[in-house]
Amino acid sequence: MRALAEYLAASWQLSPLGRELLSAGLILLTAIVVFAVALLIAALLTWLERRVAGRVQSRVGPNRVGPLGLLQWLADGLKMILKEDVVPAAADRPLFLLAPYPVMIGVFAAFATVPFSQLLIAADLDVGVLYLIAVTSLVVVGILMAGWGSNNKWSLLGGIRSAAQIVAYEVPAALALLSVVVMAGTLSLQSIVAAQGGWPWEWYLLRTPFGFVAFFIYFTAAVAEGNRTPFDLPEAESELVAGYNTEYSGIRFGGFFLGEFANIYLMSAIASALFFGGWQIPGVTPAEQVGSVWWQALGFLVFVAKAGVGCLVVILLRWTFPRLRVDQLTALCYRYLAPGAFLCLVGNALWIVLVPAGSLFERMVGYGMTAVAAALGLWFVLRMRRHMVSTGDRLDLDLFARGHTRAAFDPAWQARAYGRFRRRRPGEAS
C-alpha cells in the first residue's frame, strides 16, 4: 500500500499536501474494502450457520432465496434495513443508538490485520497481535452500552454477564496468543505466519506440546469472547430472553448480529494464522511464493479453508452443547484456562531458551505431536462411526442438499414405514 502511494505520488508529481491527501484517500479506500469483505464474510457465515444447523437437526435449512438459499443473507439484510428501528421510550437514547457501532468497529477493524495471503493484507502492523487484542475489546463497550441503554432488566443482566465474561476470557486468550508470539519473536501477523511452515509439524500448533494446549485454550476463550454456545450466556434465550439485544430491532440488531458472525471468522482466521501456518503451502517457501500469482492464489485458498474449518467447528459446537452457568463459566476461566495459558507461555519461553532452533529434538517433537494429533483425529472418527452404526444412521455431509434428497418427510416413505390405514368401525371384525 505504501509502495503504491509512493509510486502514484512520484508519477503524478504531487506536492506534500497532495501526498498526504492521496495516502488518506487510499487508507479510506482500503477501509471500505476491508469493511465490505468482512461484511460479506459475516453474511455468508449466517447462511453457513443456518445451513449446518439444518443438517445437524435433520432439517434442510434455507433453500428458497437464490440457488441453495445462498442469497438468504441478502434477503435478511434487506428485511432488517426496511424494518422499523424501534427505540424504547424509556431507553437512554444516545447510548441505545450508538451501542451497535463499537461492536461493529471492534470486530471489523480487526479485519485490517488478517493476513488473507502473503500479500493480501490491509495493514501488516508491527504490533499486529497487540492491535487485535486491543481493538476487539471495544466489543464489550458496545455490549455494555446496549445492556444499560435499553433500560430493560434482561438486557442489563445480559450486558453485565457479557462484560464479566469477555473481560475474564480476554486473559487466557491473550496469554495463549502470547505463547505463540514468544516462539516467533514478533507481533506482526505476517512475520508469525512466515516463521511457520506449510507442513503440520512446522505449525506452532504442533511444534511444541505447549502450543497444542495453547491453541485449545485460545479457541475456548475466543468462543467465549464471541458469546457463542456453550458460552452464550449474555444472550441466553431461555434465561434472558435475548440478553443485551432484547430491545433491538431492524438494522441495529443487524449490527450486533453481523458483528457476532464476523467475530467467528475473525477468531478462526487468527487461529489459522497463529497456530496453523496461515497461507503457507506445504513444500513452498515464502520466498518462492511471493513471486507467483498462482502460489498466491493457492495460499489464499489454503488460508480461507483453514479458517473455514474453524468456523464450521464453532458452528457445530453451538448446535451440540448445552450452556454453562455463570459461576461455572468464570470458574472455568480463572481456575483452569488462565493458569493453563500462563503455563503454556512459560513453557514456550523455556523451550526457546533450552531447545536450539532447528535441532533434531525439535523436529522429532514436531513429528511426534503430528502423530498424536492424527491419532486423536482417528479416534474421534472411529467413535463417531460406532455411534452411527449403533443407531443405523448414516453420514450426511452434503451441505448443498436440496430438500428432496432426504426422504424423511416424504409421504411415500411414510406409507412404506407405517402402511396405509383404514379406520374400522367399532364392532367390525379386525
Next chain:
Amino acid sequence: MSEIVETAGREELILNMGPHHPSTHGVLRFVLHTDGEIMRLARPDIGYLHRGLEKLAEGQSYPGYLPFCDRVNYLEGIFCEQAYAMAVERLLKIEVPPRAEALRTITAELNRIANHHICLGCISMDIGAYTPFVYLLRERERINDLMEALCGNRLTYHYLRLGGVAHDADDAWLKNALAFVDKFERVIPEFESLIGKNEILVRRLAGVASICGADAVAYGLVGPNLRASGVDWDLRRDAPYSFYPRLSFEVPVGKGERGTVGDCYDRFLVRVEEMRQSCRLVRQAIEKLPAGDIRAKVPRVLKIPAGETYACVEGARGELGVYLVSDGSDKPYRLKWRTGSFAAMSIIETVSRGLMIADLVALIASLDVIAPETDR
C-alpha cells in the same frame, strides 16, 4: 431501574419473567426477586390459561365433556380422558371390555413417551442445547402419526369413549406400533449418549434444586417428580387399574446418581427410564391384546345415579385425578381436576430460594410443569 428496592440493607432487583418468556412453558409468569444472578424469591403467577374447564363441565353432557378433557393437558390427552372416563364408569358401574382396556393402555403409554419427549427436549433446550429437542420432536412425529392413523387426531385425541374406545386397532397398526417401539428403544441410548451424559448438562442439573422425599410428599408432588425424590410409588403398580395388572414393568426411582436425591438430574433420568419402561409396556400390551368388543353398552342419553367418586390414573406427570359429583342428572354436578403440574408449580416458590436464574429455568423444565394443566 426504578424497581430496585432496598430490603434489610440488601438491594433486590424485581424481575418479571413471563408471561411471554422463552422458557415459561405455555403462558405463565414468575416474579423474581434477585440479587444479581441469585434469586431471593421466585413467585409463580398463574392463571393466564384459565379456561374454566371445571365450570364448563357443569353445562355439558357426560359424553360431551370428553373432548374437553384433552384440553386439560394437551400433552397427555389420553390420560385426562382416561381419568374422566374411569370416574364416570365407576359411578355407572360399567365394566370396560378387556380389549378396550388394552388399547387404552397402549395409547396411554405411547402418549407418555410423547410427553416425555417434550419434557426431556425442553430440559435440554432450556439449558441451551437445541438439537436434542429437535431430534425428540422428530421421533415424536412417529407417535403423532400412529395416533392420527388410529383416531384421526394428532394431539387432542378424543380416542376414549365412556365404556371403551372409539376405534379398533387393526393388525397393520399394531405392527407399526411395534416397529416404532423397536426403533425407539434404539434411540434412547443414542439420546443418552448425545445429551444425557453430556458433562455440561450433568453439571447444570446434578445437585441443583433438590427436593427431599418428605417435601415432595408434603407438597403433593406426583409421578416422575415424586419418584425422583426417592419415593417409590406408582399408581400403575401400587393401585392397579385398567390393563396394568397383567403387565410387568419396573418403576424407576431417583438415586442421586451424580448429585443429591431429588435433584434436576434425577428427574431427568427417571423420565428417560420411564420411556424405556413404556416401550416394554406397549410391547407386552400388544402381545397380550385380547380379542373382543371395544366398547361396553352405554345408553345414548346418559344419566348417572347420584354419587361422587375420585378416580385417578398415573399420567405422564403423575397422578391425574378427577373428582366427579353427580346429582342424578345428565350433566356433571361438579368436576374437579387434580393435576400434577399444579402441585409442582406450588413447590417452586419454596425450592427456588437461593438458586441462580439459570437454575430456575432448569427447575421449571425438570418439574415438567405445563400451564394449561395448572390453570385448567
Next chain:
Amino acid sequence: MNPTEIQERLGQRLGASLECGGAGADAFVIVPAERWLEAARALREGEGLDFDYLRSLTAVDRPAEGKIDVAAHLFSYKRRHALTLKTRLDRAAPRIASLGAVWPAAHWHERELWEMFGVAIENHPDLRHLLLPEDWPGHPLRKDYAMPERYQGIPTRRPAPLAEPAAGTGPTNTGPKNPPEAP
C-alpha cells in the same frame, strides 16, 4: 386399614361420632367445620392413620341446601389407604381454617377455594387470587354465578361468528385510535 377402622379411629380421637359414608376408595367422613383443622391434624399424625398426602382440596356448592361442602381427598403413602375428609359450611358466610400447617400443598388449593367459592380461609399466609385476575368479581364455581358482561371495558362474550351482527354490536376496536366505549 380399611375405611371403617379409619372412621372409628378418627371418631375416637375427636371424641365424637361422625357422619360417615361411601365405600372403598371413596369412603368419606364429615366433621363439623370448627373441628376441621383438628380432624386434619388427627389424620396426619394419628397412630396408624398417617395421611401424609393431600390429593386435592375442593368444594361443591349446594344452593338448595344452603351449604358449601368442602372435601379434602387424603392418602397415605405409608399405610396405603385413602379417605375423603368433608365438612359442610354455611353458604351465606363460609369460613374454614387453613390446612397449610398440616399439608403445605393445601395453600394453593385454598387460594383456589377462596376465589372460586368465596370460602374465607383463616390463617392463610398468602391469600391472593390464584387463577383469576385480582379484580375479577364473583366466585365462578358457585352455582348462581353470573358472568359479568364486561371486564374492564372488554366484552366477555363474543357474538356468534355466523350470526348476523345486530347494529352497534360489531367487533370492539381496542387500538389507540378506537378507544373502547366506556363500560
